[in-house]
Amino acid sequence: MPEPDPVTSPRHSTIRLFWRIFRLLALLSIVIAGIAVILVARGDSAPASHMNMMIATALGIGLTVLVGTGLMTLVFISSSSGQDDAASGSQIKKDEE
Numbered sequence: 001m002p003e004p005d006p007v008t009s010p011r012h013s014t015i016r017l018f019w020r021i022f023r024l025l026a027l028l029s030i031v032i033a034g035i036a037v038i039l040v041a042r043g044d045s046a047p048a049s050h051m052n053m054m055i056a057t058a059l060g061i062g063l064t065v066l067v068g069t070g071l072m073t074l075v076f077i078s079s080s081s082g083q084d085d086a087a088s089g090s091q092i093k094k095d096e097e
Helices: 010-043 049-079 082-090 090-096
Strands: none
Touching: 049 090
């Protein structure tokens, strides 16, 4: 007898969605860090601190963009799942009416 296709849990699909978006955001942060390094390389004329400044710029800008967009992705996914509605008290207001 054929078995029905297994239904994926919402948690599993949410995790997959997060990692798919996060990979794109990692690529975005690499591109933005590369642009920042190019801008720093064009404006800096001191060769002694040149390499250190480029590494610090790439890590600082790249990680800042990655953390910021990753947290906003988590907020977006959490909001779209509907689990925040129970914590916000909107269910209590509906029950009172």
